[in-house]
Amino acid sequence: MKLTLVKSLYRETEKFANKSVKISGWVRTVRDSKSFGFIEINDGTFFKNIQIVFDDSLENFKDITKVAISSSLSVEGTVVLTPGSKQPFEIKAIKIVLEGKSSSDYPLQKKRHSLEYLRTIAHLRPRSNTFSAVFRVRSIAAFAVHKFFQEKGFVYANTPLITGSDCEGAGEMFRLTTLDLENVPKDENGKVDYSKDFFGKETNLTVSGQLSAETFALAFRNVYTFGPTFRAENSNTARHAAEFWMIEPEMAFAELKDYMDIAEDLVKYIIKYVLENAPEEMEFFNSFIDKGLFDRLDNVANSDFGRISYTEAVDILKKSGHEFQYPVEWGIDLQTEHERYLTEKVFKKPIFVTDYPKDIKAFYMRANEDGKTVAAADLLVPGVGEIVGGSQREERLAILEKRIDEMGLKKEDYWWYLELRKYGETKHSGFGLGFERILMYITGMTNIRDVIPFPRTTGSAEF
């Protein structure tokens, strides 16, 4: 008999009513009295369990009442609709086979566990309700990202993670090597001899695919990256991981406004797609993780994002009368407290803040006419703060070279990046969206360690 997936039973219940089916899955709970029993099974294809009713007409009745949680079973039986009860149907078993046994010390018994404890069993936590929901949503949100861009004709650019340049400038990097660290080879000056390393020179793990993605945007017009990114920053917070996933679109012939339009569409699209395609999981988050979740997501999905300049934002903050931990002055980098005040108290919806002072932004951002600011914009959302950062890129060769000089960087490190302009000074814009940031926003999970299957953070690379 062919296996039926539990997802099909839930999505097309009527079709299966009173029919015989065979399912397989893992035991979540067992209850029994003398002559009958109930087993809840989860088969991995659906958030909800399915209830199996069985009785002592089964020859292995006694054995089945004793199966350990997380054993795998196959069950043949009849689908019986149960209107009015907690689950819309159950399966009356005529045959149950123990496919694979588990052990009575299975750590995920029915009682609730702390998220901290579950991190110590990251190999088993996807079997819990919370992490089953988190990681299915992660998968669905990832597909939403691809679908959004592919339907718009964007080319997916797989930029390299191993980088030979340490001039990306966005943070501290992990060194990559095949040298024997017990006995590092040195050159005649007593320095590390990288010519003996795998690539014949120093290499690191990338902190951003942006510079590479620009090479593709200037060929394909609209492109995006979506993959792992690394920061060797010693920040042990709930929002930082050493390995995380980034989405970095780049668009030729696009100005700052165009980037903001696309970023706004993307954020709304992901939220709507997840709400539509993971309704049970999202219901769970709204009920058990963050009771205001649906309201918050509706607000984002259905409002027009605000747009104000950095200068206006500073003005609003200074006039607010609110006492901030970090005082506000034109020229400072906005802190999370400022960002949250703007988006939560003032605008009560997501806003883009545009045109930041050039001195607090990266060398590749396009200089504005005023000589003081650059065409950059960050998207701030209620409850989190910054979720997207982006800019129009400086496409004018002479101005970019001057800026590289001013910042004390070396032009020869950027030879190919500069050649992109030498051979076509095409305006273009792009942005970065931290995938885990938006997952935390969508699920209500408050620690980045709980939206990454096996998180890597300062001092921790378990599993």
Add this chain to the structure above:
Amino acid sequence: MKLTLVKSLYRETEKFANKSVKISGWVRTVRDSKSFGFIEINDGTFFKNIQIVFDDSLENFKDITKVAISSSLSVEGTVVLTPGSKQPFEIKAIKIVLEGKSSSDYPLQKKRHSLEYLRTIAHLRPRSNTFSAVFRVRSIAAFAVHKFFQEKGFVYANTPLITGSDCEGAGEMFRLTTLDLENVPKDENGKVDYSKDFFGKETNLTVSGQLSAETFALAFRNVYTFGPTFRAENSNTARHAAEFWMIEPEMAFAELKDYMDIAEDLVKYIIKYVLENAPEEMEFFNSFIDKGLFDRLDNVANSDFGRISYTEAVDILKKSGHEFQYPVEWGIDLQTEHERYLTEKVFKKPIFVTDYPKDIKAFYMRANEDGKTVAAADLLVPGVGEIVGGSQREERLAILEKRIDEMGLKKEDYWWYLELRKYGETKHSGFGLGFERILMYITGMTNIRDVIPFPRTTGSAEF
């Protein structure tokens, strides 16, 4: 006036006939005579260029005749159908604006360049016909992979690239560190003091997401990974890169046969999806890269893949009378020459070879009843050889432990992998498909360096 994308002009030509449009793009060629000229522009959204006709009624006629290749232009004009000529339509310009200038020494002039030369300008090669086709196909094929699995309800598992275990056993690894290599800290025994490293211990870049993916399969049933993978192998061949992308599905309640069914469907799906969604690019490959391409792909997409056991395969090879460089005996690992002989000369279509001797396969593959072989299968395709490798995984705790002992591995290194079985001995299977391998197969490109945007190979990590 709103910009129109060249892809729309080609896909819905009739709709635009005799209409005014504005497009932007990069100059590929310019020809002119005294009073009129032709410019071919590519706007990045479509493989083909669009021809612009202009004349000296434009006030900047002289300047436009002199623009350097790869300059960016915007053009307003009328779409004129040109039935019978090489391109189905052209644009009669009424206004041309030079958006961004290029330089006369632009390296991608119209003449043909060698693939080797183009690798030295990897930042510009996506602007050439060949690499525009390769990387658009790469993007479309990547989406096909996601679409295939998501439509079947598979969960996308983002397994970690940084690994604290060096027991994946599939190849040499890159060490990851933030220690100062000029001055490596040592412990009291004179060994490297990894407690001072970022993660407080030795870490490497993963060679496979399989073991982590199994944790997800035993929760979600059907899962897949799709992301970068690393090998620090010193093999300077046309088929090996240090950084490449892998697709690694894992399926619970699935046997070897089920893996073969899914892998066959996947390969056919990707081929068909690319043929449908990149017809111009595929036409180009078939005409200029590999004249037998369409025949070969049709054969794969429309034949039922063969399935024979390793033992049968060895038998066929021994009886073939063919003289191989490596002699064939039961127990040897099949070489590419053997694989290609089987799939090209004997079967003339893709075949799975199953049930390999256990001694040439990994510890996690499921032992067959015969005590000599394991439930593994490789997919061989004409023209390439092995393209997919997979197996049923050993789910029986006691047998897996014994196998780990036999192979001289340490059980404590695999504690969580063993616990997956302790808490549910569920049968499951999985496989790995090298993304670049199938891209080479689909495009006819013969060097892996030419299907990766910025390839990383022994001694080379440029850009």
